[in-house]
Amino acid sequence: MLKKLYMFSWSKHIILLLLFTVSFSLLKAQEIQISGYISEEESSQPVQAALYTNHQDEGLKSNSAGFFTFSWKANQNLRLEVSSSSHEKKVITFNPKSDTLLYVDLKAITLQEVLAKASKTQVGRSSVSMDIEKLKSIPPVMGEADILKTFTLFPGIAVGNEGTTGLFVRGGTPDQNLLLLDEAVIFNPSHLLGFISVFNQNAIESATVYKGNFPSKYGGRLSSIVDVEMKDGSESEERKGSLSIGLLSSNIILSGNGEKFSYMLSGRSTYLTLALIPNNIRYTYRQTDNTFNYWMEDVNAKVNFQPSEDHKLTFSVYQTGDYFTSKERDTPLTNELHIDWGNQLASLQHTGLLKNDFIIENSLTYSRYKYQLEALQSNEQNTAVDTAFANSSATHNVSLKSQLNKEINKKLSLDIGLQQQYYFFNPRFYNQTSDNTDFGAQSLWETGLFLDLKYDVSDYLKINGGYRHSFYLSRSEFYAIPEPRISLDYQWSSNLSFNLGFTKMAQPIHLLNSSSGLPNDNWVPAGENIRPAIAYQINGGFSRALPSVNGELSIEGYAKIMNDLIDYPYGYSFYSIAAGPLDEIVEKEGVGRTYGIETYYEMQWEQFSSWLSYTYSVNTRQFDGINQGEVFLANFDRRHDMSLSLNYQASKKWNFNAVFNLQSGRPFTAPRAIIQNPGGLEQVVYGPRNNSRLPIYHRLDLGAEYSFTKKGRDRKWSFGVINAYNRVNPFYYHLTPKMTGSNTSGTVDFFENQYSGKGFLPFLPYVSYQINLFKNRK
Numbered sequence: 110m111l112k113k114l115y116m117f118s119w120s121k122h123i124i125l126l127l128l129f130t131v132s133f134s135l136l137k138a139q140e141i142q143i144s145g146y147i148s149e150e151e152s153s154q155p156v157q158a159a160l161y162t163n164h165q166d167e168g169l170k171s172n173s174a175g176f177f178t179f180s181w182k183a184n185q186n187l188r189l190e191v192s193s194s195s196h197e198k199k200v201i202t203f204n205p206k207s208d209t210l211l212y213v214d215l216k217a218i219t220l221q222e223v224l225a226k227a228s229k230t231q232v233g234r235s236s237v238s239m240d241i242e243k244l245k246s247i248p249p250v251m252g253e254a255d256i257l258k259t260f261t262l263f264p265g266i267a268v269g270n271e272g273t274t275g276l277f278v279r280g281g282t283p284d285q286n287l288l289l290l291d292e293a294v295i296f297n298p299s300h301l302l303g304f305i306s307v308f309n310q311n312a313i314e315s316a317t318v319y320k321g322n323f324p325s326k327y328g329g330r331l332s333s334i335v336d337v338e339m340k341d342g343s344e345s346e347e348r349k350g351s352l353s354i355g356l357l358s359s360n361i362i363l364s365g366n367g368e369k370f371s372y373m374l375s376g377r378s379t380y381l382t383l384a385l386i387p388n389n390i391r392y393t394y395r396q397t398d399n400t401f402n403y404w405m406e407d408v409n410a411k412v413n414f415q416p417s418e419d420h421k422l423t424f425s426v427y428q429t430g431d432y433f434t435s436k437e438r439d440t441p442l443t444n445e446l447h448i449d450w451g452n453q454l455a456s457l458q459h460t461g462l463l464k465n466d467f468i469i470e471n472s473l474t475y476s477r478y479k480y481q482l483e484a485l486q487s488n489e490q491n492t493a494v495d496t497a498f499a500n501s502s503a504t505h506n507v508s509l510k511s512q513l514n515k516e517i518n519k520k521l522s523l524d525i526g527l528q529q530q531y532y533f534f535n536p537r538f539y540n541q542t543s544d545n546t547d548f549g550a551q552s553l554w555e556t557g558l559f560l561d562l563k564y565d566v567s568d569y570l571k572i573n574g575g576y577r578h579s580f581y582l583s584r585s586e587f588y589a590i591p592e593p594r595i596s597l598d599y600q601w602s603s604n605l606s607f608n609l610g611f612t613k614m615a616q617p618i619h620l621l622n623s624s625s626g627l628p629n630d631n632w633v634p635a636g637e638n639i640r641p642a643i644a645y646q647i648n649g650g651f652s653r654a655l656p657s658v659n660g661e662l663s664i665e666g667y668a669k670i671m672n673d674l675i676d677y678p679y680g681y682s683f684y685s686i687a688a689g690p691l692d693e694i695v696e697k698e699g700v701g702r703t704y705g706i707e708t709y710y711e712m713q714w715e716q717f718s719s720w721l722s723y724t725y726s727v728n729t730r731q732f733d734g735i736n737q738g739e740v741f742l743a744n745f746d747r748r749h750d751m752s753l754s755l756n757y758q759a760s761k762k763w764n765f766n767a768v769f770n771l772q773s774g775r776p777f778t779a780p781r782a783i784i785q786n787p788g789g790l791e792q793v794v795y796g797p798r799n800n801s802r803l804p805i806y807h808r809l810d811l812g813a814e815y816s817f818t819k820k821g822r823d824r825k826w827s828f829g830v831i832n833a834y835n836r837v838n839p840f841y842y843h844l845t846p847k848m849t850g851s852n853t854s855g856t857v858d859f860f861e862n863q864y865s866g867k868g869f870l871p872f873l874p875y876v877s878y879q880i881n882l883f884k885n886r887k
Contacts, residue, residue, distance in 0.1 A: 139183045140180045141181055142178060143180075144210050144211070146211075147175040147213045160190065162181075172460075173338060174460045176421075187201075188200065188201075189202070196215035197217075235667070236319045237260060237320075238317045265278060266318065266333075269283070277745045279646070280705070281333065282745075284619065285642075285644075286330060286333045291427075292472040292508070293455065294454075294474070301431070311360055311375055313338070314339060317335075325561045328615065331615075331643075332644070342365065342370075342371030342413055349364045353879040356875050357875075361377075372411065373411045374408075374411075376406070376408045376409075381403050427453070429453075431449065445486075453479075454475070457472065457474070470511070471511045474507070480630065482629055500629060502632075504632050508531075511527055524561040532632075533552050553634040555581055557577055562574045570597065570598070572596075572597055592612075593613055594611065606653075609649040613644070616643075620633075647668055662710050666704075667707070669702075671702075671703075672698075672701075674698075674699035677696070708724070719755045720753075723751045727748065735798055744775065746775065747772050747773050753770075754767070762817055768809070771806070775803055776802050778795055778796065778797075807838070808838060808870075809836075811830050813829055821884035824880045828875065830872060833872070835871055837871075
């Protein structure tokens, strides 16, 4: 009996020992969570950086808020390398025993050091990520650096008329671009009738444009996504601020912090109206018969609040306003034109770390675009006569989006989310003296369910699969549209990679305007008469690193088909909007076909850097009711588009840059003859749609910057010239017919067109001065 008890006692101890050993092994193998935020040491701005663990070749990346998270085994040594092209590399080594939250500060490097490291703007795979330092290296327009204009220097992205800000991406139109500022929609991106964009570069942290391979979290547009983020406030103890004064406008930016929060505030305004005062006085005293006035403003504000280590809130607002007035005296009448337009945005964003390694991103945004155009004619007694014309429109958007991100393992990551949007339109209001025509407000509900999977099949092959299902409800019409996306990246060698992608996109709203640079945007939602537009795009290419020149060469081809487009029919334009509701008078079910090849070459050698982009593309449209149903060139078909950018960092103080742009002239419809109708009146006969093409467009811009420190404050002079050799690139053409003959009855006169171009941007010097408002910390 005692022997049995003794054996049982030993057996129990052995079992307990085995259980303890297994538990200890499990404890050692227990996975813990390593999370953190990456920010810039000086400005405290979040940094998107690459992270590598224990000398691995493949790493992960922090998101736009600088946040990262990954799993690790407890009590296993961790070597974490954090790197960014514009910051010094940082290595952290430690032995984590439990869940750990890290705050990683990276030291920014100077532009000269960036060039030495061969930092490059990320181009390829149908996207361009703009480094803010790259933006600063482009000659500004009269001292105003412009993100949208800088994007047009890259392949596949073109601008419309001289001086305008609308983007034409891979054969699309400006309304087919989704412009986001801190997740809020911008409907019209132009100041000064399109001369400069609404993005104040001093308030912008980063910008990315997608031309294809769209992440599934984006939807609602056919051609591109332009995602812009405002700067966060400074989280350091040092207040920051700068003042810039240029010929066109001035802007100011301030940033600072308090307990658990930081802020950024910037404002920009033009003082062109002050320069116009003498001419206005001359007009008042009848010394001239023409005058105009213009005022522009925009305000950016952002507040960051971090209630805990795992959660961060940001609230940002943005407002723009443009006010234009012109007067022309034609005795005894006076003609007046008043145009007001502007955007209002508000955005609330939340980023948080949840259990089981999930990152949640929520956003609630509101956007409004409003414009009003009024044309008046009065006599000398200032009494309006019955030729008054007015048009106004307001567009509203409310969006709620929630997204979960999860790195399932080192090879597979998942993004899943839901977006709900509400659009409200008042597309047009027409007034002719006392006769009012209001076609009523319209609305549209949009719901998007989206999923993205990123899978590393091997060290060489990566697959990104995405799916978005969009639901639209407008005027009792319901549409459900699947939008699959997939892309493959294959790393053939350390210097050569290939990519291939397919994307389907849907757009439930359409835009009609005058295409003359005026901000008269009339948005039309899909409904009973107009279906959502659909685009199918396939793209593929390769990218090759060129170590010998410290550069890169990428070539990518694409083909895109767009269905259910709309356009004005013959004889209609913006000025014909009184004819009826827009969804009833427009041509529908149009088809767009576009294809092209994009080439990008970048090299950097010591203090010199350059890039060259070239695009060959064909862009056509086809409508049953236009051009007799035949295919015609799209309005902004640019067969050839080439841009060359050069930058030379001569010293720590001096930087020189130059940009040259060459494009095919855009198509237009030219008249062919004049006939006499049965009533004896002359009538112009036009040829096929877009049967002629304007001359080649080309322009050279030169710039220089001198940076220095005086009395403890950083300062900078910027100066240069726009259109250095005074090329006349016409904003529009005046056509004068030259008669070449008549038919036998004399009822038809044939002629050739003689063109007289009216330029918009002559040889134009500029200068601007920037100074930090606070002294540098010693």
